Amino acid sequence: MRTSLQAFFLLATSCLLLVNCRKKQWDDYYGRPAGLESPIYQVLQSKGGFTSLLACIDKAGYKDILSSAGYWTLFAPTDEAFNQYFKDHNISSVESIDVETATKIVRYCLVYNSFNTDRLDDYQSTTGWQADQAFKRRTTYYDLFDTAMINGQVLHTIASNRNGSIYSTSDNNNKYIPYFTNPFFTTAKLTAADYNYFYPGSSFTGLNILDAKITESNVAAENGNIHIIDKVLSPLQNIEKYLASKPEYSLFNSLFQRFMVAYIENVDATHKYQVLNNSSDKVYVKFYKDGLAFSLNNENYLKLQDNDGQMNGYTLFAPTNDVLEPYLKNVVLEHYNNDLNNLSKLPLQTLFDFLNAHMWQSPVWPTKFATTGNYLGEEARFNAATDIVDKKILSNGFFYGAKKVQESNLFFTVYARPYLDPQYTLMTRLLNADLKSVITNPNFNYTILMMSDDQIHALGFDWDGNRSAWINTDPNALGAGDPKGTTARLINLSVISTPKNQLNNLTGDGIIETMGGEMIKWSNGKFYAAGNIDKGNVVNVVASKAMKNGMVYYTDGLLLFSPTTIGKRLEALAPSSSSPYYNFVQYLIKSKLYTAATGAISGVPLGFFGTILIPDNAAIVQAVNDGLLPGTGTAPNKVPNFAPTATQEIEQVSSFIQFHIMKKSVINDEKTKDGIETNYRNLNDQVGLITVTNDPGVLTFTDPWGRTAGINAASSNVLADRIVIHSINKYLKPNY
Template sequence: MCRKLVTGSLIAMLLITGITACRKEAWDEYYGRPDTLESPIYQVLQSKGNFTHLLAAIDKAGYKNTLSGAGYWTLFAPHDSAFQVYFKEAGIAGVAQMDSITCQKIVTYCLVFNSFKKDRVDDYQSNAGWVPNTAFKRRTANYKGIYDGTNTAGAPVKAISSNRNNLGGIFWVEADNNNKHLPIFTDTFFNARAIPTADYSYFYPAASFRGFNVADGSVVMQDIPAENGVIHVINKVITPLASIDEYLSSKPDYSEFKKLFDKYLVNYVLNPVMTQRYKNLTGKSDDVYTKVYNGLLAFSPNNENYLKVQDNDAQRDGYTLFVPKNDVLLNYIQNVLLEHYQNLDQIPVNILYDFINAHMWQSSVWPSKFNNTFSYLGEPARFNASTDIIDKQVLSNGFFYGTNKVQEANVFSTVYSKVYLDPKYSYMNRLLDQDLKATITNPNQQYVMLMVSNQAWNDAGYFADATVDNNQNFQWRFIPKNGGAQVVGSSALVRMLRLINQLVIPAPSNNLKTLTGSGVAQSIGGEYVRWDNNQLYTSGNMDSTVIFVANSSASKTTANGVVHYIDKLLTYTETNIGLHIAKLGTPTTSPFNSFWRFMQNSPLYNRTTGEINGIAAGVFYSVFIPNNAAIQKAVNDGLLPTTGATSGGNKVPNFAPTAALDIERVSRFIQYHILNKKAVATDGNESGSYETLLRKNNGDPTTIFVSNSAPNVMRLTDMNNEYGNVILANSNYLSNRCVIHLIDNYLKFNL
């Protein structure tokens, strides 16, 4: 009985074991590791036989388990021959003489997150998907972490780099290790971006480009599959590249540029999170500080994450910094930035921002693209890649160029620089910033600028006054010299902007480049400036006997023009044009007298205000006044009314006609001699057919052709192809947005 029971139990157990074995075999077959699956990266390297040094470094770095287990990596693996070269250069026999930190740096910097074969490694992982052949960097497992630094007071501190560009006050994000990037260059990338491979050789003259390079090493075997990624074999041991911040700090040749950062543009901010983490890991009580660059800079040179507009944007682009060597920089600071200051502590900090940002690019400036890659200030790299660059580096977060010259930024080299860098002209600086800065800093357009000091503005009644308005743009006060009502805020600003526009003259010719001789030039605001042997006049002179004198010996030349220093503010008139014509024509001996006598009795003219019907405030005009002889000719020819009498063979003008037809003839005559919406002077710059105030019977404007092809010569052609000449000695009379000329003939219209 017992024997039967034992036998039955044994059979049952064998059946159960058999069933379980069958189930496990089926499980393993379905869920087990396929025999065809590649080994992990570590084991693949072992099987190849020529990575003994790399494997030893991986072991010492503590990355064996990482590369033997699950994951998704790209490893750029230097072979044994590459390590032999590295050992020789380092003066060591092998990995045994390397510490774990050194091994960790090598291993982590050649270890890229995610798996990329050659055909994907230059594709940009954008938020919208893959963008082919536009990337040349990949994020690695390497990062700097906490390091020993020196704060702005010169004291040693535990520091950590910013991992953002300090936009909106965000300069460090806890979940980001600020991982370094590895530069990877492919033939498809260079072709797609139209970058010649000579640019690679520019950075790495001792290396050969083979279509797939990593820094200055070449990929000699690619796309080796592994269970947890892909391996590319390289012929160079690549150590972690410095960031721009690290490289600048390591080079004494650029220490003066670094001092500008350290003294004015860097701060060390306590990092509570990293402080606590450091204390937990080490048991030490040191505080940890984030090294923070000023948020008004183009980028933070210690940030490895590029702009972070998209998560992976550092794959396709990086920063660029051009840095002049010490002697060049010091010379420029002394002769340009400090022309009107004793030391850098005195200059406004925005000047430093502009100077540094002029050398900073939020993009990769490839050697072949200096002329069309624009800085944070919107300007090309004004360097000769062959002669001006003394040091060129591809770094972990961008390109670095050491230079033997300073970037000639527009704000420091154009006419604008003369007000920007001189505190005595801060009024002009503020006004130009609101209206004309972008225009007059254009190096491709020439200008003449008249320099008016703050004191001269004050003498004319204009003052900066912070009590006027909370908005700095409106903090102005105008106190009229004649004792009229004060003007403040935006109303004062409007007046001052009109004045500043009179002080800037585009210079298509040599007008005003020298104040000797005489002439007239149109300002950028459309109003004219006259000069005569160092004396300058604007329309404000019509209401005053004051002569505005400019000292031509104080003129200075810039990259886009000339500035002249003058001792008084050039003003504009607010008197109506008709009153200026009255002033010119009232004397009986005046050549303007006959025209004035007709005009003063015309219903077009308001004797009280001096207004002329059809002329609007704020609009430009030109008035061509026939001289007395020409007016007499118009009377004789029947264009202007006569009394019916004659004198000396001439018809006697009827200056105060009462007949409607005669009144209309006078009105039309006057209107045809006034250009509508156009001021012209004898500057030789503008010619063309321009409309007058007079309208034809069908409502179309009548016109006059103005020939103004040479300075000081102007001819007018009317609608009957008859002409009159401007009489220079009695012309270019500046009125309220108007120029008044005397001409030697009358102009005849057709209706």
Template sequence: MKIFNKSIFVIAMLLVLSCSDEEFDEYYGRPEDLEEPIYQILEERGNFTSLLATIDKAGYKNILGKSGYWTMFAPNDEAFSSFLQNEGISNIENIDSTLAGKIVRYALVYNAFRTERLSDYQSDTGWEEDLAFRRRTAYYDGFQEEMVDGQQRIVVSSNRNNAEGADYYIPGDNNNKYLSYFIDEFMQAQNLSAYDYNFFFPEANYSGFNLLSAAVQTENIVAENGIIHEVNKVSLPLINLDQKLANDEHYSLFYTILKENLVNYVYDEDATTAYQNYSRNSKDVYVKVYDPALAFSPNNENFLKEADNDGQSDAYTIFAPKNDVLQQFIDEVLLKNYSSLDVLPKYIFEDFYNAHMVQNAVWPSLLAGYNNELNEELRFDLSTDIAEAKVLSNGFFYGTNKIQESNLFFSVYTSAYLDPEFTLATRLFNDGSGYREITSNINNRYTLFLPSDDVLRNLGFDYNINRSEWVYTSPETGNTVVGTIARTRLTRILYNGIIPTPNGELNDLSGSGIIRSGDLDLPGEYIKWENNTVYAAGNEVIENRVNIIGYEDQRNGRTYYIDNLLEFSEEPPGLDIQRLAEEPESPFTNFYNYLNNSSLYDAASGNIQGLEIGTSYTFAIPNNEAIIQAVKDGELPGDQETGEPNYTPAGQFEIDQVTDFIRYHILATRTISDDGLTGGQIETLLQDDLGEKTYISILNSTGELTFIDSAGREANYIPSQSNNLADRSLIHLIDNYLLYTN
């Protein structure tokens, strides 16, 4: 069998060899209608002699003369003539191989793209029309020598954004530079115009198909190994954002601070191996790595790499203030309370640079639609604040005559953030509490009552850096709690000191009043002021006040520096009602006596059944006269003729009368004052016979507060006896009783 198979093979080979060369070439030869490769097409056209000489010198003749799959943006001879003149080079022969390599490799884009495809984005799921304005080129910087900490080192740029937990250098990715172009299809689809193009290239004419400042003169010249687009200018590889900052003296202060505080040079074994294999040099390689808290790494030529080609459709943007305006900001803002930049916390630098970074390509005409990495609108006037605008290899660069006036540096939050005496408050503001976002909102006005580190520590609060946890030690008992319990306690106290004051309501504390703390969307507790002191419910219990020891005005309000804390109450509201009832000739006495003798109340603890400590309530307590009227009307036990109350109900009917009466005068889930902030239907603690919730209607305007029961009866609060503070609650005195009816 083996002999037979071998014979068949020999016969077949003889038949093949017997075929004529002509027949073989006809079958396997190159089709006559196939275009020549790029190099030969350039030769045939006759107006690319300088480019061909440059290709030869760069060592790319063999590559472009045979296989491959390229798009080449080919500068014609006229383009080279202008280039040589501008560069002071006498003739094309004087271009060295290094320069030639830059020109050729930056003109080459991977894959072949006709004009109609250049504006489309090659996503992981297919073509997405008119979303692209960039393509990756064959050029990259590679390994560079750089002076680092006084030593000459081999450095390579990170090729990924150093997001937390992500790799900042991927072996095999050369960090190839991108080339930007401007095509009508893309520009129109993105609502862009010649204005956007000329903002970056003011000396060029927008033609509808531009490559940087060049115009494409002949499109879609087909070659065997790609597509050629003829351009009228020679383009050298663009620098990236990192290189722009490092080499432009106008922004040297911006770059120096960035490099000294948010850049590290990290030894990398993969990069070292690649370099040593390439260069036959034994030196180590260090990757220039930007802080992971930044929006992106300015030396990363790739975009986000959430998809392989996402750099085709977007890029980064940096707004860099010039030296003089940055120095003024440093002197007047950053160093107002610090001695030098060396002692500023790292997070301040991270925030400052993120305020000037956008994880998108910011087009001039659409500037209002972008936010910086801090999620703030961009606060630049393009006509007055921009000194220069450049398209770079990995993004857009705007040199500015002002800083981005970030909320963090001009709000009441700033008073803590930029002062070393308030690091504990700042830490809590920043740790996910949401307080930073509230107090730094420049569009809303606040008053902030701010305790220093000394005040907090003297009153038992601290932060254990080694264990990364909050600590609270009670000054009264010496008991210590840590972690979530301690943090929750401080969180609640500091929230008492954040007050929305859209009209500067607390700019004068010489009188007296009450106001709600917390954000408008997440109400806090009520605090009071009197004769330049402030206090919360807990301060009343422990009989102390908070004194103002200074203040500072910011763009969105006022910060008061305080010597004590706005303490919350840790006792049940029943004890507060009891104290009110025990005052001489108290109008709360009758209601409290019914409460005290009811099954709802535990006099020893002050607990009212159905109430939870730390939950918001409003108590609408009928005055003594209203209680007497309720007795006369038969709604409470007592003598209906005289109105004399009977505080000890006899039988289940009277017990239920008292219980339902009390519950219907306690509003659940809301703390309501006469400030116009809360109104409408509010749930009470009473449930009907079917277990359904019952409600009271609230009419609320500044200085007026009316409660309306289910039958439409009205009860008005009595201002002089109302707005009494309790645990997340207010206790009001009203001039009528409320009655639930089906």
């Protein structure tokens, strides 16, 4: 028995020693390191001076969270900061702060992940840290449910957490907290002036969070980092909430709320609400329409990367009611009886464009107005010193209240005249295809001739929305077989680049190149193109409007292109020997280059842009006597032989004609100069070149032999199908 007891005690002692040894090994490996800091809550306790903050943490239910494992950054206001907060809010102590307010204070100052000041301004991209690119961090605070009165019914709502019609049920739409550091400001090329523009009562220290200063940084804790600040911070409003809270922007806000918002029931949000509130009510996500630069209630950025909100945000410029109302009436609603009640009659795209002109998918810093483009690609056209009456950094971006409307290119350039007028929807559609980006550039001047829907319909064309195609409504119309090509050509005839304001004064006459490369002419308030010559009519200007980048003319008709081939046009110009073109045309129509049935000229296909230089009759006779063209008789009294039979003479005629056809339309506009290719090539396959001198009031053409011809003004600048015809006083000699 005694032996058994001894054995038992020996076994028990061995087990105890074994357990103690294993516990020591466990503690050595897994136990809390001796030098490890306490958790955030306990660090605040031991450090002292955070009684009010700790009380708020207790009320918010975050004591356990901040006393246990985790990975946090806390911006911790001191008791002194809370004393100022009590004074500002007319309360006596932390006991007067309710649970909801305490929760807001704690959660907005608590940031996911632990960041010391070396990492605070680095962006956490998917490819790694990007140094000094960030000025915000996502906090633990988010607003959840809200209500909205829609059609007399109160709806429970939740904000969209993406732009457009997307909603992520796993994203709480957490708010961001902004801060401002020297490294970030240096990288972004910002100065203290950018900070003080928003916070004029605070000094920029290079380590600010909102209008507070970080007075002590990088206080280590087991579960994160603490940065001590000198002010109690409350959650910032987002752009939507701030805009709605300010009655001076109510008209601008109404454009969003009336036309850009939709409420869509969401099953997951409804379930969450019902569980939290023991309710059977439904919840609707408040979406902003696709097509806007961003959703005003979206706390996230674009979410192209999970953390892209650290380095980016939105900007909204909101015009005050007193400047917006007259602008809407006089500009946007000019053709809708200048009546705000007709806003609903505007095309939705017009409202999109107007709002997007005031929206930026980036922060617009005060010193960067001129270099930061909005959703339409335009800089902020405001004077930061005189036009801005309100400025705020908010949770999802910057807000500027302005006593001015953004002077958007879409509403101030020549494009605006058809775009904002419901009688010119077809012209607007044509411009949008290719010319919109051109004529909305405020740095270049243009002249446009308006094309009303009625005028386009009368010509025999319309837009078929069901087929998304231009259609012909009259089989006998000009260009009926190609509605798309015809309407495109017509719009290009009606838009002219006028860098020197050449068409601001229509007295006198002249010729000018249109955007399509074709020439048109004007004479004392009248315009005409080659097709108008065919029909024997002109286009009369009946009204005009000066815009930021040019002139707009309203007319009683349309400029038309000519379906007549160049050969038939030349035949019509030279019906008898009294025509200055007669001798040249006779050589042409009897040459091997010409097809009499159609008027086609070899080397001059449909769509050819060029210039035909026609030596006058005397010059042709001189060419005959100089041996460049076939003739009969003896020099110097030879006369033209328009129908030679000898092979050499037939080729001689072809070469002469081809050398007088240039592959570019040339008028006296000081543009085209130097060597221009012709249709002629010699036996060595060398291109025939004509040198153009195009100076004010001077247009001459010089051949490779140094022979120079000038134009006969009275019979030059003749319009044809994409071709201009000049009568010249000398012939030009090819480079044989």
